[in-house]
Amino acid sequence: MTVIAVSDLAKVYKRGAEEVHALRGVSLSVNAGEFVSIVGPSGSGKTALLNLLGCLDTPTGGIISINGTDVTTLPESRRVLIRREQIGFVFQQFFLIPTLNAKENILLPLTFSKKQVDESRAREILEMVGLSHRENHLPHELSGGEMQRVAIGRALINDPKIILADEPTGNLDSHTAEQMYGIFEELVERGYTVIIVTHNTELAHRAHRVIRLRDGHLEPDEPCVCQDNT
Ligand SMILES: Nc1ncnc2c1ncn2[C@@H]1O[C@H](COP(=O)(O)OP(=O)(O)OP(=O)(O)O)[C@@H](O)[C@H]1O
Ligand SMILES: [Mg+2]
Numbered sequence: 001m002t003v004i005a006v007s008d009l010a011k012v013y014k015r016g017a018e019e020v021h022a023l024r025g026v027s028l029s030v031n032a033g034e035f036v037s038i039v040g041p042s043g044s045g046k047t048a049l050l051n052l053l054g055c056l057d058t059p060t061g062g063i064i065s066i067n068g069t070d071v072t073t074l075p076e077s078r079r080v081l082i083r084r085e086q087i088g089f090v091f092q093q094f095f096l097i098p099t100l101n102a103k104e105n106i107l108l109p110l111t112f113s114k115k116q117v118d119e120s121r122a123r124e125i126l127e128m129v130g131l132s133h134r135e136n137h138l139p140h141e142l143s144g145g146e147m148q149r150v151a152i153g154r155a156l157i158n159d160p161k162i163i164l165a166d167e168p169t170g171n172l173d174s175h176t177a178e179q180m181y182g183i184f185e186e187l188v189e190r191g192y193t194v195i196i197v198t199h200n201t202e203l204a205h206r207a208h209r210v211i212r213l214r215d216g217h218l219e220p221d222e223p224c225v226c227q228d229n230t
Helices: 046-053 076-086 102-112 119-128 144-156 174-189
Strands: 002-015 018-031 035-039 061-066 087-091 162-166 193-197 209-214 217-222
Touching: 002 046, 002 193, 018 046, 018 061, 018 193, 018 217, 035 046, 035 174, 046 061, 046 162, 046 193, 076 087, 087 144, 102 119, 102 144, 119 144, 144 162, 144 174, 162 174, 174 193
Parallel strands: 035 193, 035 209, 087 162, 162 193
Antiparallel strands: 002 018, 002 061, 209 217
16 A cells, blocks of 8 residues: 655755755655665755655645645645654654653653643553663753654654654664664564665665665665565
8 A cells, every 4th residue: 555655746945046956856655564765865855855755845846645645735734734643753863852851752742732641652652662761861861872762752652654764873873773773673563654864875775675866866766685684
C-alpha cells in the first residue's frame, strides 16, 4: 500500500530577485512499512523534500499525496492535522525544551493536540526508545544519543505511522548513530514507514531503499546490496 505518492514536485525559493530551484520535478512513492534513506550533496534539496513530505512547507508545483489525500491543495488547518496525527519528525538538533524532563518532552505534543496525557503510553515509548531509566532527567543531564531518543519518543507520542528524520545522527558519534539506526529499524519492524535524510552512506544502506538527490533531481534508485548482517 502506498502511503506517500509524490508527482513532479517542484520547490522554488524566492530571495528578492533571486530564485533558488531546490526541487525540479521529483516523483516517488513510498509503501507502508518501507524504510527509505535520502542521500545527496549539501544543497541538493533533501531538507526541502522532507519538509514538503511532512507538510511543513508547500510546493511550488506538483502533488504530494499522504494516505490518498492530496495535501498540496488542503487549507493549512487541515495540513496541521495531518502533520500532527500522521507524521512524526526527528531533527538533527533535537529541539528539546530544556526545562522539561525526558518524559515531559515526549508528552509535549499531546498538549498541542489537546489530548489527555497517557502515562502508560509514555512509559511504553520510553521503553521503546530505551530511556526508561532516564525519564526524570533534564536534557542537559542526557547524552546526545539520549536526547535524540527523547526526540524520537516525542515524534511517536501522537502515534503517527510515518516518521521523517532529517540527519538524525548528524550530531552523534558513529557508535551512537548506529544505535539510533537500530531504533529506526525497530520502528520499521513494528510497521512504521521511516524516511531518513543522511550524509552517512554506510547507515543509509541499512534502509530498504536509497534515494539519491542531486541538484533538485532524483537519481535512479540503487538496489540495496546491504542486509548482510554478518
Ligand atoms: N528558505 C530558503 N530560502 C532560499 N533558499 C533556500 C531556502 N531553504 C533552502 N534553500 C536553498 O535550496 C537548496 C536546497 O536546500 P536544502 O536545505 O533542501 O539542501 P539539503 O540537501 O538539505 O542540504 P544539506 O545537506 O546541507 O542539509 C539550497 O540551494 C538552499 O540554499
Ligand atoms: Mg538539509
